[in-house]
Every structure is written in C-alpha cells, then in structure tokens.
Amino acid sequence: MELCFEGLVKNYGKKQALKGIDLTLTPGIYGLLGPNGAGKSTLMNILTGNLEQTRGQITFDGRDIRTLGPAFRGRLGYCPQQPAFYPTFTADEFLFYMASLHGMDRKAAETRISWALELLSLARVRHEPIGGFSGGMKQRLLIAAALIHDPDILVLDEPTAGLDPEQRIAVRNLIGRVALNKIVILSTHVVPDVEFIAKELILLDRGQVLCRQTPEALLKAMAGQVWSLTVDEDQVEAAQSLGQVCGIARAGDQVAIRLLTPTPPKGAVEAAPTLDDVYLRFFGPEAGL
Amino acid sequence: MRYEWKKLLAQVQICLLLLGVLVGNGIWFFLRCSQDLGGYTMAQIRQVYAAPDTLEADIALLEDPTAAPPLRYTQRPWAELALLTAARDRIAAARDYDAFRQGLVDDAALKERLGLLGPADSFEARSLKRGQAAYEALVGVTPEPVFQGGMEVLLTDRGMDLALGVAVLAGALVLTTLERRSGGMVLSRPTRRGRAALFCRKWAVLACLTGAVWATLLLTDLAVAAGTLGLGAWTQPIQGVYGFEACPAPLSVGGYFAIYVLWKLLWALSWAGICLAAGCATGSPILAVLVLAAMLGGAWCAGESGDLWLRVFSLTRLARLEELAQSAAYLNWMGTPISRPWTALAVLAGMGILSTLTGLGLFCLLPAVPRKAQWPLPLLRGPRHTNLFLWEGRKLFRTQRAALLLLFLALTQVASYGPRRAENTEYGYFYRMYSQILAGDPSPEKDAYLTAEAARLEELTRAFAAAPWDTELYGQLAAEQPFREAQEQYRALKPGQRYLDQTLYRAYFGPEGLRDGLWDLGKVFFVLSLALAGLYPAERESAMTLQLTASGQTRRVRRYKTLWTGILALLIWAVGTLPRLLWAVWTYGPPDLLAQAGAIEGFAWLPGFVSVLALLLSTQLAGLTLTVLAAWIVTFFSRPASTQVPALLLALTVTELPILLLAWWIG
Ligand SMILES: Nc1ncnc2c1ncn2[C@@H]1O[C@H](COP(=O)(O)OP(=O)(O)O)[C@@H](O)[C@H]1O
Numbered sequence: 001m002e003l004c005f006e007g008l009v010k011n012y013g014k015k016q017a018l019k020g021i022d023l024t025l026t027p028g029i030y031g032l033l034g035p036n037g038a039g040k041s042t043l044m045n046i047l048t049g050n051l052e053q054t055r056g057q058i059t060f061d062g063r064d065i066r067t068l069g070p071a072f073r074g075r076l077g078y079c080p081q082q083p084a085f086y087p088t089f090t091a092d093e094f095l096f097y098m099a100s101l102h103g104m105d106r107k108a109a110e111t112r113i114s115w116a117l118e119l120l121s122l123a124r125v126r127h128e129p130i131g132g133f134s135g136g137m138k139q140r141l142l143i144a145a146a147l148i149h150d151p152d153i154l155v156l157d158e159p160t161a162g163l164d165p166e167q168r169i170a171v172r173n174l175i176g177r178v179a180l181n182k183i184v185i186l187s188t189h190v191v192p193d194v195e196f197i198a199k200e201l202i203l204l205d206r207g208q209v210l211c212r213q214t215p216e217a218l219l220k221a222m223a224g225q226v227w228s229l230t231v232d233e234d235q236v237e238a239a240q241s242l243g244q245v246c247g248i249a250r251a252g253d254q255v256a257i258r259l260l261t262p263t264p265p266k267g268a269v270e271a272a273p274t275l276d277d278v279y280l281r282f283f284g285p286e287a288g289l
Numbered sequence: 290m291r292y293e294w295k296k297l298l299a300q301v302q303i304c305l306l307l308l309g310v311l312v313g314n315g316i317w318f319f320l321r322c323s324q325d326l327g328g329y330t331m332a333q334i335r336q337v338y339a340a341p342d343t344l345e346a347d348i349a350l351l352e353d354p355t356a357a358p359p360l361r362y363t364q365r366p367w368a369e370l371a372l373l374t375a376a377r378d379r380i381a382a383a384r385d386y387d388a389f390r391q392g393l394v395d396d397a398a399l400k401e402r403l404g405l406l407g408p409a410d411s412f413e414a415r416s417l418k419r420g421q422a423a424y425e426a427l428v429g430v431t432p433e434p435v436f437q438g439g440m441e442v443l444l445t446d447r448g449m450d451l452a453l454g455v456a457v458l459a460g461a462l463v464l465t466t467l468e469r470r471s472g473g474m475v476l477s478r479p480t481r482r483g484r485a486a487l488f489c490r491k492w493a494v495l496a497c498l499t500g501a502v503w504a505t506l507l508l509t510d511l512a513v514a515a516g517t518l519g520l521g522a523w524t525q526p527i528q529g530v531y532g533f534e535a536c537p538a539p540l541s542v543g544g545y546f547a548i549y550v551l552w553k554l555l556w557a558l559s560w561a562g563i564c565l566a567a568g569c570a571t572g573s574p575i576l577a578v579l580v581l582a583a584m585l586g587g588a589w590c591a592g593e594s595g596d597l598w599l600r601v602f603s604l605t606r607l608a609r610l611e612e613l614a615q616s617a618a619y620l621n622w623m624g625t626p627i628s629r630p631w632t633a634l635a636v637l638a639g640m641g642i643l644s645t646l647t648g649l650g651l652f653c654l655l656p657a658v659p660r661k662a663q664w665p666l667p668l669l670r671g672p673r674h675t676n677l678f679l680w681e682g683r684k685l686f687r688t689q690r691a692a693l694l695l696l697f698l699a700l701t702q703v704a705s706y707g708p709r710r711a712e713n714t715e716y717g718y719f720y721r722m723y724s725q726i727l728a729g730d731p732s733p734e735k736d737a738y739l740t741a742e743a744a745r746l747e748e749l750t751r752a753f754a755a756a757p758w759d760t761e762l763y764g765q766l767a768a769e770q771p772f773r774e775a776q777e778q779y780r781a782l783k784p785g786q787r788y789l790d791q792t793l794y795r796a797y798f799g800p801e802g803l804r805d806g807l808w809d810l811g812k813v814f815f816v817l818s819l820a821l822a823g824l825y826p827a828e829r830e831s832a833m834t835l836q837l838t839a840s841g842q843t844r845r846v847r848r849y850k851t852l853w854t855g856i857l858a859l860l861i862w863a864v865g866t867l868p869r870l871l872w873a874v875w876t877y878g879p880p881d882l883l884a885q886a887g888a889i890e891g892f893a894w895l896p897g898f899v900s901v902l903a904l905l906l907s908t909q910l911a912g913l914t915l916t917v918l919a920a921w922i923v924t925f926f927s928r929p930a931s932t933q934v935p936a937l938l939l940a941l942t943v944t945e946l947p948i949l950l951l952a953w954w955i956g
C-alpha cells in the first residue's frame with residue numbers, strides 16, 4: 001500500500017495554497033503539522049476528492065486516484081474539519097447512514113457502530129439528535145464515522161479540535177490503536193496530538209513541505225540548539241534578544257528562559273529539545289499565535 | 290448589522306431572485322399598461338382624449354349600421370366602438386362628476402325619507418347618513434376630464450403586491466432560518482438581551498430591504514407609466530380617476546398617491562413582521578413557508594367573503610387600498626358606523642406590531658439549538674439498516690418534511706372536495722333523467738321514446754296554455770328545456786358515438802372544472818417546491834457533501850435522490866389531482882369509459898377512435914407530465930444551490946408564476 005503525492009499544486013485564483021507537494025506514504029501514522037493556513041485542509045480535500053488540484057497527481061499503488069474512483073474512495077475514512085452531519089439525525093442513525101454509504105451490510109454495521117460508539121464514549125447519547133450535541137461530542141462522532149468501515153487510509157483533519165485534554169489523549173490513543181496496517185494522515189497544529197503516535201511528522205508551511213522526519217530524528221537534529229538560561233528579572237529583556245524564546249518560567253526569585261539558538265549563550269545550560277521546540281523553530285514565534 | 294446585510298446579499302441566488310422580481314415587475318407593468326382591454330388599449334384612449342371633438346359624432350356613426358364607420362384608431366368597427374365608449378365613459382365620469390355626486394346625496398336623502406333602512410338609529414340609516422355627509426362635503430370638487438390612465442392602471446395593479454411580498458419573504462427567510470440551520474446561533478449572542486438586539490437588527494435590515502424594494506418597484510412603475518401612458522395631472526381631485534368617482538375623501542391624485550405609497554409600505558412591513566415571526570417560530574424555511582401559505586389561504590378566504598369585517602382582517606385584501614377608497618361603506622361597530630380605512634389602518638398596524646413582537650419573543654425564548662426529545666419508545670426509533678436508497682427516502686420524507694407536506698396536501702384536498710356536493714337544480718334533475726334513458730348507443734326504441742316524449746310535452750304545453758293557473762302542469766313543463774337539450778344532443782350524435790350524460794364531463798372539463806384543476810396543479814407545484822427545493826442544498830448546508838464525495842458515492846446518492854424525486858412527484862400528483870376526478874365520479878356516477886370521447890361537449894373535434902377512457906387517461910397523463918416537469922425545474926434550482934432558502938423561493942416563484950398568470954388570464 002503506497003500513497004504518493006506527485007508535484008501537487010493548488011491555486012485559489014492567484015493565491016497558491018499548495019506549491020508542489022511530493023510525498024510517498026506507506027502504512028503508519030503521519031502527523032501533518034502546520035499553522036493555520038498552511039494548506040493542510042487543502043491537501044486533504046484534494047485527497048478526498050472535495051477539491052480538484054491545479055497540477056500534479058496523487059497515486060495509490062501507482063494509479064491515479066481519480067481514475068480509481070470508488071475503488072479508492074471506498075477504502076478511505078475521512079473526518080472533515082467542519083461539522084459534517086445531519087443535525088436532525090441521531091448519532092445512531094447518522095452512523096448507520098454512513099455505513100450504508102460505505103456499502104456495509106447490516107450485521108457488520110451493527111457491530112462496528114456499537115464498537116465505535118463505545119470507544120468514543122457516545123453510547124449513552126446514541127439515540128439523541130446530533131444537533132443538540134456539544135462540540136466535543138460532535139467531533140468524536142465524526143471520528144467514529146471515519147472509522148466504522150475499517151478503512152485502509154484514514155484522513156483526519158484536526159480531529160482533536162474542540163476536545164478537552166482528557167478526550168484528546170483518549171482519541172490519540174484510539175488512533176494509535178486502530179492505525180495498524182493503515183495509512184493515517186492526521187493534521188493538526190497542536191504538537192502533543194501526534195507526539196507519541198506518529199511514525200513521521202510532515203511539516204507544512206505556506207503550501208510547502210518544510211521537512212519530513214521521524215520525531216526522533218527531528219529531536220536529534222535539534223540537539224545543541226535549545227538552551228536554558230537563568231537570569232535575574234531585570235535581565236529578561238536582554239536575554240530575549242539572544243535567540244528565539246520558547247519558554248519563560250519563574251525559578252525562585254530568578255527567571256528561567258528557554259532559548260532556541262545554534263550558538264550557546266553565556267551561562268546557558270543545554271536543555272533536552274521537545275517537539276514544541278521543533279514546531280517553533282520551523283514555524284517561528286508568530287505561528288504559535 | 291453589516292453582517293446581516295452581508296448574509297442577505299452574499300446569497301447570489303437571493304440577489305438573482307430580487308433582481309428577477311424587480312425586472313419581472315417592470316415587464317408585467319409594461320404589459321399591463323399596453324394590455325388589450327377588449328380590442329383597444331389604454332394608450333389609444335389617451336389618443337381619443339387628445340381629440341375629443343369628434344367623439345360623439347363618431348360613436349353615432351359607429352352605432353348606425355348603414356353609415357360608413359370612421360376608423361381613426363383601430364381597424365375594426367367593434368373595437369373602435371368599444372374604444373370610443375370607454376373613452377367617453379371616462380370623460381363623462383369626470384365631467385359629470387358633480388351631478389354624479391349630487392345623485393349620491395339625493396339618493397341617500399330619498400332612501401332616508403322613505404325610511405327604507407329602518408329606524409333612524411339603525412346602523413344602515415346612520416352609515417347612509419355618514420356617507421351622505423361625506424359626499425355633501427365634496428361640493429365644489431370639479432375634476433377636469435384629463436387623461437389619468439397611467440394612475441388608473443398603477444393604483445390598481447396587483448403585480449407590485451406580489452413582487453413586494455416575494456422579496457420581503459425572501460429577506461425574512463434568509464435572516465431568520467439560515468443562521469439557525471447552520472448552527473451559527475450557538476456562537477452568537479446567547480443572552481436574552483443580546484438576542485433581542487440581534488432580532489432588532491434583523492428587523493431593521495428587513496425594513497430597509499422592504500423600503501428599498503418598494504421604492505424600486507414604485508420608481509419602475511412610475512417610469513413605465515410615464516413612458517407609456519403619462520402620469521396625468523396630480524393636482525386634480527382623485528374623483529377624476531376612472532373607478533374613483535365614489536371616493537368620499539377630499540383628496541387630490543397626488544395626495545392619494547402619497548397615502549398609497551405609505552399604505553403599501555405599512556402593508557409590506559406588516560407582512561415582513563409576519564414572515565419574521567413565522568421564520569423564528571419554525572426555524573425552517575419549509576415549515577415557515579407552509580405556515581405562511583396556510584395563513585394566506587385563510588386570509589384569502591376571509592378576503593373573498595362578503596363580510597366587511599372579515600375583509601378588514603384579511604392581509605391579502607388589505608393590499609387593495611383602492612377598495613377602501615372607492616366607496617363610502619362603513620363597518621358596523623355595535624350599531625355605530627365606523628370608518629373602514631381607519632379601521633383597516635389600525636388592523637394593519639396592529640398586525641405588524643403584534644407579529645413583530647411575537648417574532649421577538651420567539652427569537653429570544655426558543656432554544657438556539659433545536660433539541661428534539663429522544664424517541665420515547667425504542668420501537669419507534671429510527672430504523673437501523675444499511676440500505677442507502679431507504680436512507681435517501683428518509684432524508685426526503687422526514688428531514689425535508691415531504692411526509693408532512695403530503696399530509697398537508699391530502700388534508701387540503703379532502704377539505705376542498707370532501708364537503709362539495711352536486712349542484713341540484715330542477716333543470717339538472719330533468720336533464721339527468723332523460724340522459725339516463727338515452728345513455729348508450731342510439732336505437733329505434735330511443736327514437737320512439739323521444740318522439741313520444743316530445744308529443745307528451747307538446748300536449749302538456751297545450752293543456753297549460755288552456756289552464757295557466759295549473760301549478761302541477763307548470764311543474765311538469767320544467768322538463769321541456771332539459772328535454773330539448775337531451776334531444777338535440779341525441780340527434781347530433783355522429784355514427785359510432787354513444788349518448789353521454791354530460792353532467793360528469795361538464796363538472797370535470799367545464800370552465801369551473803378547469804379552474805379547480807388549475808388550482809390543484811398550483812397546490813401540487815407548491816408542495817413539490819417545498820419538499821424538493823432543499824434536497825440538494827441541505828447536503829451542502831450540513832457540509833455532508835464532504836463526506837459524500839470522500840466516500841465516492843455522490844453519483845449513487847444523486848441517482849437515488851432522482852428516483853425518490855420521481856416517486857414523490859407521483860405521490861404528490863396522485864394526492865393533488867386525483868381527488869377532483871374521484872369527486873366528480875363519486876358525485877355524478879362513473880363515466881362510460883368505452884364510448885367515443887367526441888360525444889363529450891367541447892370535444893367534438895376528437896377523432897372517433899379516442900375513447901372516454903383514453904381522454905381521461907391522457908388528461909391525467911398531462912397532469913403527471915406537468916408535475917414531473919415541475920419536479921425537474923425545482924431540481925434544476927436545487928442542484929447548484931448552496932442554501933435552501935433561495936432554491937426554495939426560486940422554485941416556488943418559477944413554478945407558481947405560470948399558474949397565477951393562467952388563473953388571472955382565465956379570470
Ligand atoms: N476556498 C478558498 N478560496 C480561497 N482561498 C482559500 C480557500 N480555502 C483555503 N484558502 C486559502 O488557502 C490556504 C490554505 O488553507 P487551508 O488548507 O484551509 O489551511 P489549513 O487547513 O492548514 O489551516 C489559506 O491561506 C487559505 O486562506
């Protein structure tokens with residue numbers, strides 16, 4: 001199973017949202033990381049057929065997915081970024097509808113749906129209309145809908161948006177569990193979502209892949225670039241100019257500053273890099289806002 | 290506020306609809322101004338006004354069959370005569386106004402003197418006195434006979450009401466039902482006061498839209514009137530405008546026009562309030578339009594009733610300001626005559642205020658997210674299956690409310706045809722009696738019967754001539770005319786034709802039948818538009834298109850939707866049009882299916898091989914074809930639409946407009 005993006009370009013009028021994406025994906029979880037507006041959704045929409053690319057192609061096992069048609073789409077599970085469901089349907093009805101969309105038979109649908117609802121702790125509300133759900137419940141329902149037909153390729157567009165920390169972790173673990181033998185593409189701008197489960201991280205910015213690495217490699221590349229500097233309060237201003245600040249914390253009556261810089265500042269201690277540091281390094285401080 | 294405007298005008302289809310309404314109104318009014326009024330047009334009347342000297346002489350010549358007709362304006366003498374008389378009527382109405390007015394006063398005085406209207410303190414007598422006083426006060430009003438055709442057409446035009454109503458409805462639906470559907474309400478203004486403020490902004494936007502549309506409509510019509518017929522003299526008294534002679538108010542044309550402008554604005558604002566309330570109450574464009582249609586139906590019935598009080602409470606009737614101005618009729622308030630225009634004004638304003646307050650209350654109190662209760666019984670819960678076709682049906686019948694609409698249509702049809710009874714006239718009774726005897730193939734026995742019956746009736750006539758006081762004989766003679774008709778019909782049968790009792794066919798194919806059939810089609814199109822217009826945009830509104838495309842089943846879903854559209858069209862057609870046929874058959878007995886249809890009144894042109902069955906089937910088929918065509922049109926608007934409201938309104942307008950025009954055309 002191999003999914004290839006070849007020179008994928010997408011223009012919205014004059015604006016270039018994707019500027020030539022080349023990627024080859026094999027089973028495993030890929031964290032598609034990038035700030036808002038990076039082009040993550042655009043990429044996923046092209047993959048799911050909701051957008052037409054301007055140039056380039058996506059191939060699945062060597063064949064253009066546009067010619068594969070339903071044969072490819074049937075193996076796709078998609079969790080859109082927007083709330084996409086019928087508000088008057090109950091959770092149960094909606095999932096059965098999705099199951100029929102994927103051509104499942106009734107028995108299989110019943111087991112899978114019960115499984116998914118249980119897993120995403122929606123079993124209690126399964127007979128309530130979705131319109132009355134909270135944001136987190138809606139989001140979990142969308143994830144459930146993407147999972148019920150056991151797809152080979154799972155496309156999750158910011159699946160953890162609107163979830164509380166506990167649910168975030170639960171969803172992350174769930175994805176880690178179901179991802180076996182699947183190509184999972186999970187977009188997010190929140191690093192911890194993919195920190196421990198991703199096989200590789202794909203960093204996307206302004207329509208370009210900045211880098212594609214395993215989390216370990218990324219961290220390794222950052223070695224010797226993150227420093228912790230402890231200074232007095234009145235020196236904080238000055239210390240900030242020494243590099244990119246990725247953390248300020250009070251340490252007793254002094255202040256500990258985490259700095260991102262290739263040249264070690266005087267008196268600094270090397271710190272262990274985290275993926276948050278990686279994110280900041282690639283997307284700059286303004287990306288965090 | 291800016292956001293609300295944006296929401297309204299960002300809908301390309303809504304802008305198209307508004308534009309269509311404005312342009313359509315202009316075209317309609319142009320056609321009204323140049324309409325054929327029976328051989329002549331308003332513009333020709335204007336020409337006659339320009340040369341009034343020859344008028345009387347020309348009419349005299351035209352009425353004289355031996356004289357050569359002077360054809361100054363038209364080609365045909367009858368049209369010329371109609372034109373000249375129409376012009377003379379108008380000129381005379383203005384010139385002889387004072388005499389006419391004095392006649393009204395004297396008439397009232399005479400009636401009073403004779404005590405025709407009961408005691409002096411009765412309502413009739415008092416309203417007569419009030420009217421008399423009003424006309425007496427008009428002494429000195431002397432309209433000049435100037436051509437006021439432009440105003441005559443403009444002030445009584447219904448096209449503007451329709452255009453204004455549709456535009457206001459469109460705005461109200463977008464403002465009230467769009468946000469809630471897309472879940473935006475959850476994000477915006479959760480507090481009561483915040484929501485009240487939001488509602489006020491919506492109202493303000495709608496009021497501005499109403500004013501703007503009204504101004505545009507008015508300017509268009511004024512421009513068209515000025516271009517085709519001229520605007521007349523606005524300083525003249527309104528009594529000089531044809532049709533307004535009996536206006537009891539001392540107004541100039543300009544004054545009346547100002548009142549007209551404000552009145553229609555108030556009317557539109559009241560309608561806007563009602564639309565807003567309906568939108569807030571239902572939160573769904575389909576239900577809102579359904580509720581509004583039911584209300585308008587009620588208002589229309591009230592407006593058509595003879596009762597002045599009922600009429601004053603009918604919004605559709607209240608649009609006709611000219612009716613309030615064209616006579617001095619008073620409302621009976623516990624024996625006291627009270628002014629009709631002022632009451633109507635109070636009612637109209639009251640309606641507007643009340644409905645706006647209702648809308649405000651509903652908007653603030655109803656939960657932002659429609660949270661339906663759980664299904665109470667597990668058995669009644671939605672079906673759990675994986676049949677996509679059935680799911681698509683569920684979406685149509687439950688989410689798009691096709692089931693409810695079908696039920697509504699069925700109830701409407703039961704209500705309109707259920708209580709209807711056969712017309713029982715003596716004539717009809719005898720005609721049917723003879724028809725039963727003559728029905729079927731002609732035969733020598735029937736010939737003999739006819740001869741015998743003719744002889745018997747002749748005998749009766751003779752006997753009655755000898756004894757005209759004999760009521761029994763007179764009663765029996767009532768059979769004579771129907772007998773003649775049946776006999777003539779029998780004699781006129783062509784070879785191969787069978788005698789048919791025409792009662793059933795008259796009820797079904799006659800003018801009244803056709804009018805009912807047209808209304809049935811109107812109802813069918815209405816329900817069809819409501820049920821189908823949202824089918825495709827609902828997927829986009831809920832962003833489900835993303836899921837459908839990703840699953841690769843878009844085409845299958847669309848195919849099923851098309852199938853269901855066909856099924857629904859068939860159902861709606863059956864529920865909407867068959868009751869009329871069933872009613873006719875139920876009331877007048879079954880048709881002679883195998884007889885030649887050429888024997889039916891009005892169908893003599895049909896070739897011999899067409900049977901009654903074939904005729905009935907083909908009319909049903911024509912109805913079905915029209916229904917399917919309407920479904921296609923609705924789908925045509927629905928497919929590309931991103932939101933339901935504009936698709937719904939466009940579909941409604943396009944399918945109902947021909948019905949309205951046809952209804953207007955056949956009167
Ligand atoms: N329909 C559209 N029309 C024009 N520009 C768009 C459209 N959709 C997205 N964009 C632009 O394309 C870029 C990428 O958007 P998107 O893929 O949604 O980013 P992400 O999902 O990473 O936040 C953004 O700059 C956005 O403004």
Ligand SMILES: [Mg+2]
Nearest residue numbers: 040041042081
């Ligand atoms: Mg996105």
